[in-house]
Amino acid sequence: MMKLYLCPDCNRLVLASRRASVDCSRCGRKHLPLTKLSFLEYSEMSEEKRQEYARLQAKKIKESQKKAEEK
Secondary structure: OOEEEEOOOOOOEEEEOOOOOOOOOOOOOOOOOEOOOOHHHHHHOOHHHHHHHHHHHHHHHHHHHHHHHHO
């Protein structure tokens, strides 16, 4: 089963299937968070929609991390 991970630092979407932990090859961030987007949904998106999805999800991840650090 294909899984989609997102790097909140550089907004890169990474597809993986068997790896338990995924790292970003672009910026080097370790342990990328898993997205809720299925491979089928991802494959049906245009490149522009993928970039917009990545940007919005990265923003949400950064906001949630910031709130967790404040606690």
